[in-house]
Amino acid sequence: MRVLAIVPAFNEERSIRSVVADLRRAAPAVDVCVVDDGSTDGTAEAARAAGVTLLSLPVNLGIGGAVQAGYRWARDRGYDVAVQVDGDGQHDVSFLPALIEEVAAGRADLVVGSRFSGPRVEGAFRSTWSRRAGIRYLSAVLRIRCGARVLDPTSGFRAAGRRTIELFARSYPPDYPEPESIAVAARAGLRIAELPVRMAERLHGESSIGLGRSFYYLVKVSMALVLLPTRLPPGEETA
């Protein structure tokens, strides 16, 4: 069982080392692949120094393009499971083995680490009220549109099995990809599960999603979900 951790990082020079170290401690058997999304700081050097596989994108593609680079690497290298962990240190990697196990045991093709399923964890970051409302709305749209029951569709802390790796390597939304990619997976008939995880607030840097962006996020993802193609076109995506 070969597992790859995909760590997308854009200007995460200050946190990437500790994220990699935490990953190694929590899941020593997992290969780590940092995807440097055209960072302008020392992210690439920090990752190289940590001795992980570094996928260095020559231009900034955004989170979707970066994560997909990782999925393509996982597919081409024949990994059985790929886990996504953000490079900003928000994801508590002690939950990683549980996510991997769910996929490895064949209980699901895609497991989403959720802040909202399971009992409420003390001290865990659950985001602001308005964001939770947005997340609940996306969750409802996903359920109605493609029958996927996911309480935390914006979570970027996920584990993917072989079939999901193949699918995401072929087709992955370029921006604000998390909810839409769940829809893509559901449409492809993949089994989606959710496990409770803990997330922290950001250690460094700014969230990429401010107020105006939040609105764009909701509109864009809503449109994407409504316009979701019924079938995946053959071959690689073209637009």
Next chain:
Amino acid sequence: MRTDLIPLELQVVSIVVLAIFLLWVVRLVRTQRLSLRDSLVWVLTTLLATVVALFPGILVRAAHLFGFQLASNALFGAAVLYLAVNVLVNTVASSQNAARIRRLAQECASLRAELEAERAGRRSQDELSPDDGTPDPKP
């Protein structure tokens, strides 16, 4: 060619402007800033507009045919529609290009990683020193 539909001055001005526009497009093609393929739509529409400028009667007849009260309204309508279609076609092309760039960047990153692993492997072999901890990405 001379009709009472539009004043001679306007006719001359439009033809001159269209000629300049056409020369500009040709220049862009010759200096390879615009591909011949992409220039065709501009060349053809400019020629079409020139024909209409030379024979304004065509426009008047077409306007009546589609129920416009004034030929100028028909012209504005057609121009707006034409530009909208053009912009949409360009947006499609730009989306396709974005997808291609994404693919190329990903491929580039993955080739870079392979090359680095290869070099690191060769270096550690040359020096007969222990592995620097870079995991071998190959299965």
